[in-house]
Amino acid sequence: MIYPVIWQNNQAILIDQTRLPATSTTVAIDTYNAMANAIKTMIVRGAPAIGVAAGYGMYLGAREIDTENKAQFLQKLEAIAQHLRQTRPTAVNLFWAIDRQLQTAHQHSGPVAEIKATLLETAQQMQAEDVATCQAIGDHGLTALPQTPEQLTLLTHCNAGALATAGYGTALGVVRSLWRENRLQRVYADETRPRLQGAKLTAWECVQEGIPVTVISDNMSAHCMQQKLIHAVVVGADRIAANGDTANKIGTYGLALIAQAHQVPFYVAAPLSTIDFKLKSGAEIPIEERDTTELYQVGETRLCPDGVDFYNPAFDVTPAHLITGIITEKGVVNPGDLEHLK
Ligand code: MRU
Secondary structure: OOOOEEEEOOEEEEEOOOOOOOOOOEEEEOOHHHHHHHHHOOOOOOHHHHHHHHHHHHHHHHHHOOOOOHHHHHHHHHHHHHHHHOOOOOOHHHHHHHHHHHHHHHHOOOOHHHHHHHHHHHHHHHHHHHHHHHHHHHHHHHHHOOOOOOOEEEEEOOOOOHHHOOOOOOHHHHHHHHHHOOOEEEEEEEOOOOOOHHHHHHHHHHHHHOOOEEEEOHHHHHHHHHOOOOOEEEEOOOEEEOOOOEEEEOOHHHHHHHHHHOOOOEEEEOOHHHEEOOOOOHHHOOOOEOOOHHHHEEOOEEOOOOOOOOOOEOEEEEOHHHOOEEEEOOEEEOHHHHHHHO
16 A cells, blocks of 8 residues: 555654655655745645555654643644644645644643644544555545446546545546446546646556556546546545535646536545535635746746746636535535534
8 A cells, every 4th residue: 555654763753745756755754844935845745645644643743842841832733733734735644633632732731742742643543544544535535436337447637536535546546446346447647737647646656556547638538528438537635625525636626617517427535524614615725826836837848938927726616516425434425414424
């Protein structure tokens, strides 16, 4: 199994996702500042993986606080939380994990040293829970997806795989479970401009496990659906509002519209922790804008002429009515029924 974050020798070891697939290497993180930087620069990325990384970031920060006074400790921990919160705005898992760690610290009645130890345990617990959650999502995908006499061909966008979680993946968790059950023929992976998480990361994961994968550029999905090459689309999520509107990697909304036009079912695979019940609709989800060099520069080469303006939103919101079902660790939910789960 691929694990993007592991805890070893008192530090977090991250797979450096900015260097895949050309170079398979890791980065050792032993301060909260280094962890914040790794999240911001996308050494670690994908909503649940960001959450797990932030959980360890909170422990690393707590470890650096040099006081036995509990009130002072909690005050400094809040500043560390605030620093980690500034890294990426869209994936709710980041805020969820930070808040869970803060709550753990506040509720603990023991001395500071014990609180620190509990924060490490909680980070490890969140990591283990996420792997189990993804496996459950994958297995619920088996019943959610169309039962066809032939093996399924799925299309996915970005990377919602083991690399984007603590392990196994959400959308790719469904892919892995179908593959295990001999129900999958092939995955089509959108390359996912501008950062190419599909071409680089999803393709890399599939190759690691021998899952047949075809990379297409983002503008080919309508053609593939028209050609009846795709049975269903399965994507991950960064944040789901209470009404089922779902933020995911830029391009997901367009894909959902294309799927609807071709009557291809469109599934979101995500843990319940990705649902943000505080937000009534997707219009309230903060959308990250990233550095525009991602759009016009490949390596050292500039693709566009000088004098051009750029716009680089990293996520978009797919309205709930375009989503056939949300595959969670507890089962498949109609996006319109999320409020009942609350
Ligand atoms: O910008 P990224 O690479 O962090 O975006 C990742 C995605 O959009 C994923 O689809 C999402 O986080 C779900 S990961 C299980």
